[in-house]
Ligand SMILES: Nc1ncnc2c1ncn2[C@@H]1O[C@H](COP(=O)(O)OP(=O)(O)O)[C@@H](O)[C@H]1O
């Protein structure tokens with residue numbers, strides 16, 4: 217699904233250059249759930265911006281679903297972004313004047329999907345995150361956790377290949393964070409590919425792989441044999 221080879225990103229190459237990513241080699245298979253950890257300034261957001269086709273690398277190769285991204289122009293990147301990627305942000309990035317429902321419909325408007333289909337898919341995704349009862353509210357009338365549920369519904373409406381989340385629980389209390397992580401966990405179990413940045417080991421524990429960044433380098437990877445989350449009813453094991 218994702219393949220990066222020798223990716224480098226240098227900001228301000230002319231004056232005062234910042235080498236934000238150095239020789240990143242990364243492979244993420246379809247259906248995987250990866251967490252990115254590392255101190256502030258280690259390049260996590262830079263990596264997410266490149267993965268999400270919001271920015272391009274200074275050098276190196278990036279393939280997304282078999283398509284070479286690294287040499288694309290910004291128009292092509294915008295098309296890929298809308299079709300293949302669902303974003304979830306720390307600050308939710310919902311439009312304040314629109315209802316939750318209209319926020320969720322917006323990416324489909326850009327994709328030129330007709331009204332009936334937009335409504336059908338929006339309701340489907342809003343139901344998926346348990347927000348049908350509040351879908352006519354505006355973001356200011358919702359809690360942080362409810363806003364993030366709506367933002368996740370919005371990320372799902374164009375059935376993206378991959379969901380990218382940059383500190384999605386950064387503004388939420390612990391209990392709400394775990395609810396949001398259970399939604400990501402169930403999306404992962406449905407076969408979606410998820411890459412999520414977090415500072416918190418408790419949040420990274422939901423992922424199958426944890427990638428550690430330091431000073432722009434991928435320095436370590438830990439595989440999680442028993443990711444946290446909704447317990448599997450067949451095993452009947454621990455609950456969160
Ligand atoms: N647009 C930019 N211009 C210049 N430097 C930047 C820019 N964005 C990030 N940086 C620098 O690149 C490095 C990595 O930043 P970032 O990817 O945001 O790290 P993280 O998300 O891990 O905190 C930092 O030194 C940061 O100051």
Ligand SMILES: [Mg+2]
Pocket residue numbers: 260261262
């Ligand atoms: Mg960051």
